[in-house]
Amino acid sequence: MEAVHELVVRMEKITKIYPNGIAANRDVDFSVRKGEIHALIGENGAGKSTLMKILFGLEQPTDGAIYLNDERVNLSSPLEAISKGIGMVHQHFMLVPSLTVAENIVLGMAPKKGGLFIDYKEAVRLTREYSEKYNLFVEPDARVADIAVGMKQKVEILKALVRGAHVLILDEPTAVLTTQETVELFQELKNLREQGFTIIFISHKLKEIKELTDRITIMRAGRSVGVYDTDSITEQEISRLMVGRDVVLKMDKPEAVPGEHVLRVEDLHYVNEWGKKMLDGVSFSVRQGEIVGIAGVEGNGQRELVDILFGLKLPDSGDATVDGQSLIGLPQAQIRTLGVSYVPEDRMTFGIAQTANIQENMVSDRYRQKKFNKGPLFKMKSLNDESDRLIVDYAVLCKSRAQEVGMLSGGNIQKVVVAREFSSDPILIIADQPTRGIDVGATELIRNRLVDLSRAGAAVLLVSADLNEVMELSDNLIVMYNGQIAGYFDDGQWDDLMMGEYMLGLKRQSDDEIRRACHA
């Protein structure tokens, strides 16, 4: 049946290897039919964004071919992609806040008066024309700084349409929208589909995908794991393909014996820069010797929670304490001296200094300690011994401690991060996606170490989008949905179906049940 559908986009055997050696796409085939809404779904780091960046000319594929309407093309820049009818709406808007909607829409291609001055009236007319034609209501004279997020998104879509796009890429468009705005957006997108536009829709949210799209391409670990008609596949199947539950790593962990409270989070509220409520009264505690897992679809407040706990964001209200001392407003150095260590989600930005060597990366939190210094000088031998010990302890595959850390594989880079964070005798470990995108061996090692540390008395807060991981590792489990705790489980009796219902907002425990998370 494939033959009767006209393929507007066909990407064949796309491979992308970044300069740091990360293989983001490996032999990915991807095609989109004319006039469909096609979902591209996968965990973060599965390679969806890279694939779309390649289609929009932002990145060049290492290997593979791109065909638009059966014509082989070479998209060396977004300009070229736009001229070939591809438009992209980024998750974070690319608009000039101080200009009006109409000015933003014609930016770079403004109608001219007398060849020199921008014909603003014509810009407004053009905006109105497109706005009416495609049923995307915007206010042409409003300043972008003053308009709501939903309208900004429409401006972005109009921008692409005015430039002649017939294939629209939307990168997680609903992540920043309120429910009402989402409903509106979906109506508009369906409308565009009727007018013959083709839409590629990147998302994590299964419900939205079921509601809106015609077909789905699912990606995992840089590869495409299948293309399906949306009607012919259930949400459960999609989630299974997405997270790849077939490789289940069974953990045999001894019973947890929780001790004193270490981390207490009390009624945290946080509204993000776009006015969206990201944390809405979150309270829980983590005790010595236990692993508390936080599960949830990404974008439901986990990111903000962790950022607040490690001093990157200030909450609007509420408190978080470690051993009774508030973390709020403390610089990272002081948070660390309280005995908190942190495995960051974005290991390349926060976890390592890429061009520094392994040793330098392993001591970044402790290089000032007495045992590594003698007067003004480093005791090189102690530093070397420390890093050699950690390399052996955490089985970092490398030639020597002097090897540049950015040249290691993803799993070994994470081992370097974990070796540092786990070895500072922490009383609280915040592990944010500790095993995302790394190989099985490294994953197993990191998970085992987390369990060992918790059984030795550390409090562990594990945030992970890998459902398998939180379910296996956690002693107690919190599910977050929409900035709130949707469920708290302490009986070890959970499965992915049940989790899914809480994660996707189909179910919510009573307030009393949720309050148990505070172990008061």
Place this chain on the structure above:
Amino acid sequence: MRDKRMVLFGFVRGAAAIALALAVGAIFIFLSSDEPFTALRYLLIGPFVSYHGGVTAFNTQNFYQVLAAMIPTIFTGLAVCVMFSANQFNLAAESCVLVGGFVGSLIGIYVNMTTGWHAVVCVLVASVVCGLIMLIPSVLKVKLGASEMVTSLMLNFVLLYIVLHFLNYHFADRSKGATMTFPFLESAKIPSIVPGNSKLTWGFVIAIIVSLLVWIFMYRTRWGYAIRMIGINESFSLYSGMNVGGTIILSSVIGGLLSGMGGSLEVLGRYNTFVWRELPGYGWTGVTIAILAKNNPGAVPLAAFFLAYLNKGCQLMSTHSDVPSEMIDIIQAAIFLFFAAEQFLSGFRQKLVVKTTREELMRTESLTATEGE
């Protein structure tokens, strides 16, 4: 395996940049000269060789002059290295050389001290003053987020005119035709280490020792470590609990100290009185040197030597042939371009990365495959 390839790549890239830059220079020489081979000979081997009636010999005085020319540029090169290592594009080394020279001169003229100590005090006070000056761009950066590149660039001119003001209205020797200060006291001058007029002073020895000290500081102390880590990845350093703001200020102050030291050693070693009426240009050369040395203080003397040699060669070329000495600017600019351009030979590097990654992927896959069975 990755490492070896990348290290080799670094060398190839460096050599290729210099070779290409010289080739560009050679093209211009061939275009502009009627005697290109004579010109090239002076450019390339002139600084070492003298010709007298057909007899070629090692030219000691020229060689000393090359070494002497390295004194201020080693210091500015080191200063820029320290600041660039912290990812601070602070360009005020240029004016700090001037201020350092001026402050050193004033003490050398108006303060009476015993021989030996006098010069030391001149240089130290000049260094401290310049270190304090660097608080301006760095504190503005840390506290207010003002771009240190803009503020330091502006600061260069502010300092130039402040120095000129004091020179013109307060410290000028009115008995002289040109604007200059009174002569330095003998006790303040930096003595030569070789006979002759080459101005190769103890400043050179100090420059080499300071290069070593700065290397130790950058690679063997906690402060240097913090400076380098912050330069590589500020977010990482912040998360590791480093004092990012304080370290940025520290790196700038050290940059100022070094520039001021270089300026005062140069002025007290080369001249009898303070004669600079404009920015001396050593700060800019320092930027080139830091880039050539890849911010490694240990490589700064080599880079400084390379540039001083090239400079001398160009000078000789313009004296003895019909090529203008401005040629050095073309060659320097070309080297600068090839080195600074991150993308230079990046296609080649990417191929290496792809090849290595593919090999590693295949290896891990075959490993997991065998484990699975």
